[in-house]
Amino acid sequence: MEALIKVKRYNPEESEETYFQDYSINVAEDSTILDSLIKIREEQDGTLSLRCSCRASICGSCSMRVNGSAKLVCKTRVKEISPDGEFITIEPMGNFKVIKDLVTEMDSFWSKMKSVDPYVKTSFEPEAEHIASNESMTHLLGVMNCIMCGACVSECTAMEVDPTFTGPAALAKAYRFVADPRDEEANSRLGKLNENTGVWDCTRCLACVEVCPKDVAPMERIVKMRDLAIEEGYTNTSGYRHTESFNDSIKKHGRLDETRLALESTGLLNISGLIDLAKIGIKSLMRGKLPPILPHRPKDMKKVTSIAERLDNQGKEEE
Ligand code: FES
Numbered sequence: 001m002e003a004l005i006k007v008k009r010y011n012p013e014e015s016e017e018t019y020f021q022d023y024s025i026n027v028a029e030d031s032t033i034l035d036s037l038i039k040i041r042e043e044q045d046g047t048l049s050l051r052c053s054c055r056a057s058i059c060g061s062c063s064m065r066v067n068g069s070a071k072l073v074c075k076t077r078v079k080e081i082s083p084d085g086e087f088i089t090i091e092p093m094g095n096f097k098v099i100k101d102l103v104t105e106m107d108s109f110w111s112k113m114k115s116v117d118p119y120v121k122t123s124f125e126p127e128a129e130h131i132a133s134n135e136s137m138t139h140l141l142g143v144m145n146c147i148m149c150g151a152c153v154s155e156c157t158a159m160e161v162d163p164t165f166t167g168p169a170a171l172a173k174a175y176r177f178v179a180d181p182r183d184e185e186a187n188s189r190l191g192k193l194n195e196n197t198g199v200w201d202c203t204r205c206l207a208c209v210e211v212c213p214k215d216v217a218p219m220e221r222i223v224k225m226r227d228l229a230i231e232e233g234y235t236n237t238s239g240y241r242h243t244e245s246f247n248d249s250i251k252k253h254g255r256l257d258e259t260r261l262a263l264e265s266t267g268l269l270n271i272s273g274l275i276d277l278a279k280i281g282i283k284s285l286m287r288g289k290l291p292p293i294l295p296h297r298p299k300d301m302k303k304v305t306s307i308a309e310r311l312d313n314q315g316k317e318e319e
Pocket of ligand 1: 052053054055056057058059060061062063072073074075
């Protein structure tokens with residue numbers, strides 16, 4: 001069958017400009033996108049750069065954007081993406097610096113991984129046996145499946161805005177050790193992850209969960225670490241105050257009180273934060289975007305508040 005592939009090209013030795021190049025190649029019915037790219041490189045264009053190794057979705061090196069979303073191209077079949085012979089657009093991963101064509105620089109990815117101390121910290125003697133329950137290890141398997149392909153980072157909307165955010169891959173890795181019963185530093189790990197660029201910077205857009213080829217579900221691990229941090233008493237953060245204010249607002253008014261949310265998230269004793277907020281408030285007012293000082297009352301306020309109460313009670317029972 002014929003595969004039509006459009007590749008985003010970039011070669012800084014020739015030009016800083018990127019451009020798209022179209023290829024048409026005959027491949028077997030069950031070919032993967034990686035098979036097609038390798039065939040293009042071998043038969044049509046030896047200048048095309050890409051990274052791959054295992055060709056079996058194990059090494060994590062072939063992550064690229066396929067039609068706008070990160071995938072392992074060795075796991076993705078041409079037929080699945082282009083059932084009727086449509087063009088398939090291949091780009092390098094997002095949120096990574098591109099070295100050439102589809103090859104990205106992974107330095108920032110690895111330094112973020114290192115920043116979460118990705119190893120068990122224990123005072124046990126190396127020779128001693130430390131038995132962890134099957135249950136706890138089975139739970140951790142979900143995160144240990146991560147092959148560090150970077151797909152989650154590629155699609156992270158928070159990193160797109162703030163590249164200093166630790167990001168879904170490193171935070172999922174952090175969870176692997178926070179939840180490891182053999183690790184003795186969970187509390188201090190949570191304290192660190194609770195700071196700026198940590199767990200509270202995730203916008204919970206779910207993009208990382210959707211693209212992860214190994215179902216690691218990074219966002220769910222991040223949310224779990226927020227809960228654990230709160231349980232450990234780390235509550236002096238705008239993220240925690242935001243959560244509390246949001247919940248309170250829905251329970252009281254049946255809708256979000258945005259003005260109060262902004263004030264309470266910043267912290268009423270945080271003078272410099274409040275001054276910054278006032279500047280944003282003035283700009284919003286001038287553009288007619290300032291939320292109402294008193295929130296509107298929804299028609300079915302009772303219904304909404306009772307749902308919020310019910311969810312709250314359900315959460316408490318589950319604890
Ligand atoms: Fe190893 Fe795709 S080549 S994961």
